[in-house]
Amino acid sequence: MNIDRERLIARLDTLGQIGMSDGARARLALTKEDKLGRDLVVSWMREAGAEVHIDSIGNIHAMLRGISDNAPVMTGSHIDTVKRAGALDGCYGVVAGIEVIDAFRRNNARPHHTIIVTAFTNEEGVRYSPDLLGSRVMTKDMGVSAALALISTDGERCGEELERIGYAGDRAPWDFLPAVYVELHIEQGPVLDVRRIPIGIVTGVQGYNWWKVTVMGRANHAGTTPMHLRRDAGDAAMRVINQLTERARRDAIPSVATVGTFTLEPGAINVVPGKASFTIDFRDPSNEGLATAEAELRRSLDALGDEGFTTTLSSLSRNPAVAFDEKLCKTIAQVAADRSLASLEMLSGASHDAQMLARVCPTAMIFVPSRDGISHNPDEFTMPDDLYTGAVVLLETIARLAARDAVS
């Protein structure tokens, strides 16, 4: 069995045209652009010989019936996008999955286990919050009725939008729950590109904490206030931030700390800042790491209290770390090794539907390189060779998982 390389690349390009306007691509969940993308993907699924099912949260399932009635082997991803998106984030996993089914069809190879390729609804979470909506509902992290009642950023009910675009299905999402789930995705980070390794074996998704921090000091004249009589809120905030980023830099475990916003008040060149406000995005592969970082951050802020500052720390969002299935990761590593492909065990810093599936079944992901680590950006790019290689590894992995006795 093999992947149709030319068609894989061509289909990614074709799907990527939908939602293009003025050089930027937007195919937000349940918009008319999303409907056009869905219609195209469904046509490719049918062309590959799959049964297509739509569930009640709008997930699209392409099913290739196996010999057994056991729970299926699933792959998939999403085709909704962010506002200025590339053509690969999500789409790559769905289009490659369809090529996997098509490879079986072309070889008249009926799998022992049923194979499903799923395009999940509203993975990005740009138009409807929370993100990972389709996989979240399928794994019962959120109820169907609650999901259908969600209101979009432009004021539209999720259930009504699904009906409007023709993707309000009648099947229960959990009817499709698999025995095992593998998701193929671009890395969206620079690690594979920098190290020139074609295959990443994703052993888990980092957890994250998003915080908003304020430090209140005292505004003073910048000329007349000696350093030892100041309560410079900006200086204090930067000292806390330096502790946090130094720790992340030195840490053996790959935690990351980002301060993406920072403002000073009153914000004049010759006034000592009386208030500093900033956000922290802290990620760690283990929940212990997240808890330790939070405890250290709280200690740093408490220490500022001893210096006379007032501080607040509020959580904006948090997501626990997810560990993927070790045995499944080994299967993927073996597939790569059998084809003499270099591979690297790594963590995902971004969220994926796979982290919801990991709650209910053995799950892992396959990454391919992203040039310069750029994603969520029209400049997102992966070499066609790498796109092909990733699809080949997915095909072989799915083939092994769908064979008799592979999945208990």
Added chain:
Amino acid sequence: MNIDRERLIARLDTLGQIGMSDGARARLALTKEDKLGRDLVVSWMREAGAEVHIDSIGNIHAMLRGISDNAPVMTGSHIDTVKRAGALDGCYGVVAGIEVIDAFRRNNARPHHTIIVTAFTNEEGVRYSPDLLGSRVMTKDMGVSAALALISTDGERCGEELERIGYAGDRAPWDFLPAVYVELHIEQGPVLDVRRIPIGIVTGVQGYNWWKVTVMGRANHAGTTPMHLRRDAGDAAMRVINQLTERARRDAIPSVATVGTFTLEPGAINVVPGKASFTIDFRDPSNEGLATAEAELRRSLDALGDEGFTTTLSSLSRNPAVAFDEKLCKTIAQVAADRSLASLEMLSGASHDAQMLARVCPTAMIFVPSRDGISHNPDEFTMPDDLYTGAVVLLETIARLAARDAVS
């Protein structure tokens, strides 16, 4: 000779009423509020028996003729204000100076040297740039015609505004250049208040450099980019700032460093900043200290270049440090000591007309405490006892300087 304590306090309060609106005080240079303040001050000068002269940049000179024709002894300050001002900044020195002349009048004491009390034009520099305009023109740092051609922030020519408010005089400003200059002022910083010392003897004005700094790195996804593959412009900027403020904190000499504005781009919680922009206000009592700090800042930024960042450093404003006259400082210290008043030698972090006068004659300043170091703010406050004490020290200092043989 003595100071009329009740009248000193009452006049500061009366002058402080002019320009009040909704609890905030504004008497910007050459506005109708400034004219009302000037008219009031001129009436008090005449009441004190002084000849009043207006020069061509609008400085008001109250002259008490001495016995000799030598160059006069001058004191003074300004009555223009910032936009949300206290009642004391500048006004205190002018009103106390008028009380000094009045003390001579009440005692029928004719000084050996002529005494002049001057209210300088546009000290604050809020409506017309540069600041210290009246003293700057008097000391020939700027020509009269250039000064009169200045355009205010609201589009009005300085010369026309002087005519409009009736303060376009015909005397050359340098006709009034003194043999010695002493300025009484509130500290505008917390040092005397914290140490409960009534008299500050100002030995100089700190020089300052104002810079704008940009650091360009690379924006990246906060989740997928490991710390060692980032070029986080915000983190780099904060490291440079920490070096600068740590140095100012540790330094034996009282330099001060302030970062009053700081922005990150693109400014999203989950995006590694690609650009950081900030300002630095660095002050030091010596020009060597200013130069050393600038050299160290440039080295820090160059080091960021080695890490792959692009940086820019542009000067927004700079003013050299000014040393006041040692002998004159000793005279003031002796006056304080003779009255058993604690005094402290200190530097001024703010700009004053005295720094222009210091270019042409022996100059010094006397500071009184500012509660909590607050100034340029309606909450600016000095205890009446301290205001009185400062005026007494000014009177005695002027009396000694105006005596025969005191000034060569």
